[in-house]
Amino acid sequence: MVYEEQIPKESIGHVQQKTKMELPVCVDEVRWPLHGNVDTSTPSTLAVISSRNNWASDLDFRLAIIGMIIGLSNVWRFPYLCYKNGGGAFLIPYFIFLLGAGVPLFMMEIALGQFTAQGGMTCWNKVCPLLAGIGHGSFMVMLFCSVYLIIVLGWALFYLIHSFTNDLPWGTCNNTWNSPSCLEDTMRRNVVLAENGTNEINYTSPIIEFWQRKVLGISGGIDEVGELKWELMLCVLAMWIVVFLCSWKGVAVIGKVSYFTATFPLIILVVFLIRGVTLPGASSGIEYLLYPEWHHLMNPQVWLDAGTQVFYSYGIAFGELASLSSYNKYTCNCYKTVLIFSCMNTLTSFTSGLAIFSVLGFMAEEQGVSIADIADSGPGLVFIVYPKAVTMMPFPGLWAVLFFLMILLLGIDSQFGVTEGLVTSLLDSFNKQHQRLYFMIGCCTTSFLLGLLMVTEGGMYVFQLFDYYSCSGFCLLWLAFWECVAVAWIYGADRFCIALKDMLGFHPGQWMKWTWILVSPMLILVSDYSEFVKCH
Numbered sequence: 001m002v003y004e005e006q007i008p009k010e011s012i013g014h015v016q017q018k019t020k021m022e023l024p025v026c027v028d029e030v031r032w033p034l035h036g037n038v039d040t041s042t043p044s045t046l047a048v049i050s051s052r053n054n055w056a057s058d059l060d061f062r063l064a065i066i067g068m069i070i071g072l073s074n075v076w077r078f079p080y081l082c083y084k085n086g087g088g089a090f091l092i093p094y095f096i097f098l099l100g101a102g103v104p105l106f107m108m109e110i111a112l113g114q115f116t117a118q119g120g121m122t123c124w125n126k127v128c129p130l131l132a133g134i135g136h137g138s139f140m141v142m143l144f145c146s147v148y149l150i151i152v153l154g155w156a157l158f159y160l161i162h163s164f165t166n167d168l169p170w171g172t173c174n175n176t177w178n179s180p181s182c183l184e185d186t187m188r189r190n191v192v193l194a195e196n197g198t199n200e201i202n203y204t205s206p207i208i209e210f211w212q213r214k215v216l217g218i219s220g221g222i223d224e225v226g227e228l229k230w231e232l233m234l235c236v237l238a239m240w241i242v243v244f245l246c247s248w249k250g251v252a253v254i255g256k257v258s259y260f261t262a263t264f265p266l267i268i269l270v271v272f273l274i275r276g277v278t279l280p281g282a283s284s285g286i287e288y289l290l291y292p293e294w295h296h297l298m299n300p301q302v303w304l305d306a307g308t309q310v311f312y313s314y315g316i317a318f319g320e321l322a323s324l325s326s327y328n329k330y331t332c333n334c335y336k337t338v339l340i341f342s343c344m345n346t347l348t349s350f351t352s353g354l355a356i357f358s359v360l361g362f363m364a365e366e367q368g369v370s371i372a373d374i375a376d377s378g379p380g381l382v383f384i385v386y387p388k389a390v391t392m393m394p395f396p397g398l399w400a401v402l403f404f405l406m407i408l409l410l411g412i413d414s415q416f417g418v419t420e421g422l423v424t425s426l427l428d429s430f431n432k433q434h435q436r437l438y439f440m441i442g443c444c445t446t447s448f449l450l451g452l453l454m455v456t457e458g459g460m461y462v463f464q465l466f467d468y469y470s471c472s473g474f475c476l477l478w479l480a481f482w483e484c485v486a487v488a489w490i491y492g493a494d495r496f497c498i499a500l501k502d503m504l505g506f507h508p509g510q511w512m513k514w515t516w517i518l519v520s521p522m523l524i525l526v527s528d529y530s531e532f533v534k535c536h
Helices: 058-069 072-084 088-116 123-127 133-161 206-216 230-247 251-261 264-277 282-290 294-298 300-314 320-325 334-367 382-391 396-430 433-455 459-470 474-504 510-535
Strands: 192-195 199-202
Touching (some): 058 320, 058 396, 072 133, 072 382, 088 282, 088 294, 088 300, 088 320, 088 510, 133 230, 264 282, 264 334, 264 382, 300 334, 300 510, 320 396, 334 382, 334 474, 396 433
């Protein structure tokens, strides 16, 4: 039996077991963190073993991280933010935030979860109890993200259900939801045409009308909530059932599901890129993506969007990174994982951006308008551009099914990470690991009920409020700033680097250390201050 006074309490971290010998469970059932190797040959140095599960292998963890960070943020959010913020002008602050804050904080959160063996809410109690509120803030961000992110999956499932035909419903204007001003893309070269030389009519694409009138049934404003869209609500409910079935047993199932959900979508994305760049006019779209309009850099919103997109796509300040990595073995080489997956994440965003903007270039040439005027720059951009792309392929029904299946798989992985982060945080807070099923049911049900407002006719406006204010922008950057304060300034960057060396076997380098101490906080403060000045 191990007694509390026999266990060193000076450090934080996992137990590194040197033998396969089974260790007895400590009377207080708390795993005291230990630095260095543990000699299990003598009772006096036995470490405390918790009931926490571990990933079956490092590969399971890595695939789960891939699935979480490479998802809708790359295929859905990155292209529309590029389009909104002037294409290439957005990429300059994006890369600055990526190298100065994104990758270092990505490493910090994963290492923190692995080091403390605690979820995203309780890990801060270990390193900096004074700023334990960071964990509660991250929990609220995860909750809001859980509520609204799955709505995108509901949209994708809605499209998927309507894709099992070669006569895709968004390709023609002879449907019940189409308006008299609907005109198929193949029949128009200009958005505005003249009738009888006097009356100007704005014709709309059937793709846009399917999105706005059939999927969303969008109302005139947020003050017009309208009716519940029952078809869309059932799609969201179906996605929550899938998330629950794949997540309720924890990392043992999520790791295996990620073998498919994390790899298949990337193959389909490359296929869509190849098709997009071969379309006439694609070069003008790619040029719009890569060449900056310099005046956009004077807009603080561009910098804020770039920073939040980096943090959003990497899951920084959400708490889910720490939750997933808390199931790692103490000696897992998370540094290598971070560097490889950072490259993969950015490459996926650019692949998606090239695919989107190549189709935008084609649509602009076909309609005779500029790329900036081709579509709304909101969250629905992907549901306008990609459906257009599949209508121009042979066997459009097949490609539509593959595309929206890709969106579902990308999104479901992200949703796994968010839901697991919520449940892990609650289990660690209440120390109720044996009641995981009930916590999972509670999280899924609560998130579904809160999201019902977003599947009404005015739901898109609520969705955009969540997208801008709850899981991005000022609140996300502000949480990340205090994470830097807690780890680098209060706990101590040198002390944390020593812990990393103990876990990894080598020092992570001065770049990581000084970005945590200085570069990341400064970037965040400048971006937040610019937004504050703009708002006042």
